Amino acid sequence: MAKPLPVDHSLTSFWRSEPHSLDNFRSSETLPETSDIIIIGAGYAGASTAYHCLDHSPASEKPSIVILEARQACSGATGRNGGHLKPDVYNRIGNLAAEYGLEAAAEVAAFEMEHVSAVEAFVEKEKIDCDLEVNRVCEVQYDKSQLAKVKAGYDFLIAKGVETTRDVEFTPPESAEAVSGVKGALACFSQRTGRLWPYKFVMHLLEQVLSAGVNLQTNTPVTKVSEAPDTDGRWTVTTDRGSIRAKWVVFSTNAYTSALVPEYKHSIIPVRGFCSRIVVPNPPPSPLERSYTLRFNGWDYDYLIPRPDGSIIVGGGKSTYYQQDRDSWYNNTDDSRMVEGARRYFDNYMQRHFHGWENTGAYTDRVWSGIMGYSTDSLPHVGHVPRKPGQLIVAGFSGHGMPQIFLSARGIAKLIMEGASYEETGLPRLFKTTEDRLQSRRNNILQTYVQSSGAESKL
Numbered sequence: 258m259a260k261p262l263p264v265d266h267s268l269t270s271f272w273r274s275e276p277h278s279l280d281n282f283r284s285s286e287t288l289p290e291t292s293d294i295i296i297i298g299a300g301y302a303g304a305s306t307a308y309h310c311l312d313h314s315p316a317s318e319k320p321s322i323v324i325l326e327a328r329q330a331c332s333g334a335t336g337r338n339g340g341h342l343k344p345d346v347y348n349r350i351g352n353l354a355a356e357y358g359l360e361a362a363a364e365v366a367a368f369e370m371e372h373v374s375a376v377e378a379f380v381e382k383e384k385i386d387c388d389l390e391v392n393r394v395c396e397v398q399y400d401k402s403q404l405a406k407v408k409a410g411y412d413f414l415i416a417k418g419v420e421t422t423r424d425v426e427f428t429p430p431e432s433a434e435a436v437s438g439v440k441g442a443l444a445c446f447s448q449r450t451g452r453l454w455p456y457k458f459v460m461h462l463l464e465q466v467l468s469a470g471v472n473l474q475t476n477t478p479v480t481k482v483s484e485a486p487d488t489d490g491r492w493t494v495t496t497d498r499g500s501i502r503a504k505w506v507v508f509s510t511n512a513y514t515s516a517l518v519p520e521y522k523h524s525i526i527p528v529r530g531f532c533s534r535i536v537v538p539n540p541p542p543s544p545l546e547r548s549y550t551l552r553f554n555g556w557d558y559d560y561l562i563p564r565p566d567g568s569i570i571v572g573g574g575k576s577t578y579y580q581q582d583r584d585s586w587y588n589n590t591d592d593s594r595m596v597e598g599a600r601r602y603f604d605n606y607m608q609r610h611f612h613g614w615e616n617t618g619a620y621t622d623r624v625w626s627g628i629m630g631y632s633t634d635s636l637p638h639v640g641h642v643p644r645k646p647g648q649l650i651v652a653g654f655s656g657h658g659m660p661q662i663f664l665s666a667r668g669i670a671k672l673i674m675e676g677a678s679y680e681e682t683g684l685p686r687l688f689k690t691t692e693d694r695l696q697s698r699r700n701n702i703l704q705t706y707v708q709s710s711g712a713e714s715k716l
């Protein structure tokens with residue numbers, strides 16, 4: 258595939274149906290010649306990095322920062338996701354514990370859970386109008402062998418006293434359907450979680466950093482970053498509107514990272530996903546209060562968040578395209594197109610899955626696609642790009658960035674503004690980007706795909 262760059266004419270998500278005044282904003286007509294920091298990508302990671310860099314510098318020494326964005330502000334995955342701020346505290350964490358040890362896994366779980374409180378506190382402090390609600394999520398399991406695997410991991414974490422896992426409540430098969438309200442539920446787990454309007458959250462961050470002097474340049478794709486710094490230690494970042502030289506370059510380019518940093522070609526892969534909004538004309542007697550994950554098996558799951566306006570955001574629909582057509586999702590950056598199966602998948606969704614929703618007339622209002630940056634070892638890449646002093650990365654969030662990005666960006670700010678070592682930043686050790694990870698040719702994405710369908714011949 259050619260270099261993964263954002264495409265034109267992306268489908269419009271519900272979140273972006275009323276664009277913010279900064280959507281196509283440029284702080285200046287021309288690009289500045291130099292800047293202390295260049296942040297590439299104006300999504301959740303880029304906006305959070307700018308915010309934390311300013312927050313971690315004294316008032317008298319604010320760094321100059323330019324944010325370069327290929328399309329509109331927050332038009333990537335963040336502007337088109339499910340809005341589910343759901344920390345993983347027992348599912349993937351069980352796998353991490355088995356592979357990397359309990360301490361490292363527990364660190365990730367605590368870091369993700371910290372996001373709920375950190376985002377909640379920030380939204381409250383800044384009075385951000387982004388429909389944030391902190392509640393619980395009900396994760397429904399349908400598949401026996403998947404349940405056995407997840408439950409074993411959960412039991413292990415509980416037995417070892419992992420603090421964040423203690424919040425999780427398990428409901429066994431006898432009462433799962435009644436407790437969850439979901440038809441055919443085999444068992445369910447419930448835990449603290451958040452939901453929000455991600456575009457509004459990020460646009461507020463951008464508004465705030467711009468008022469503190471940050472220069473935002475939308476519709477300005479970066480085409481190249483120099484291979485080596487110049488004699489004053491600055492990197493040259495090239496766009497078709499000119500070049501900027503900077504001491505620090507931060508790649509918050511998620512799915513598109515390898516177009517600029519080819520070292521990540523085997524480590525971060527663009528993966529296309531789908532999301533929808535369902536409108537409910539005749540709400541049922543008990544509308545959803547919690548958010549949901551419906552986990553059908555080891556590779557297929559949907560996620561739902563109820564919204565204050567009574568509509569429901571539902572993401573997923575993998576069963577309609579995943580095994581049938583690998584090219585429709587793997588290494589695919591085209592968020593301008595729909596997959597026909599995914600478009601139809603969300604029709605009658607609530608009626609199919611939830612008791613008491615049969616006569617609600619719930620219908621699909623909109624379906625859109627978005628591009629995630631899947632990391633081949635399932636862990637984000639955060640920190641200094643190996644062998645390129647001054648270049649940093651905060652990317653590869655594998656469809657799970659909401660509970661990982663805000664504080665990862667704080668870690669990046671500590672590395673830049675305080676000269677902290679990675680170990681001093683509070684970032685999970687497993688998120689550190691390293692030469693070993695870049696050299697590895699493991700690919701969890703394709704491994705899961707192969708396991709799902711016995712599709713070796715298609716690899």
Ligand SMILES: Cc1cc2nc3c(=O)[nH]c(=O)nc-3n(C[C@H](O)[C@H](O)[C@H](O)COP(=O)(O)OP(=O)(O)OC[C@H]3O[C@@H](n4cnc5c(N)ncnc54)[C@H](O)[C@@H]3O)c2cc1C
Pocket residue numbers: 262263297298299300301302303325326327328329330331332333334335336337338339340341342343477478479480509510511512513514516517530531532560572626627628629651652653654655656657658659660662
């Ligand atoms: C359909 C869908 C549903 C999802 N649902 C959830 C969910 O419910 N919960 C959850 O936790 N996560 C979810 N995710 C994942 C989540 O959205 C991401 O992890 C998160 O938004 C990543 O943020 P980011 O800033 O790293 O990337 P992005 O938001 O993609 O931002 C990267 C930005 O970089 C820009 N860029 C890239 N290359 C260049 C270049 N060369 N020059 C200039 N700019 C460039 C892009 O245009 C883009 O704006 C979902 C993702 C999708 C697609």
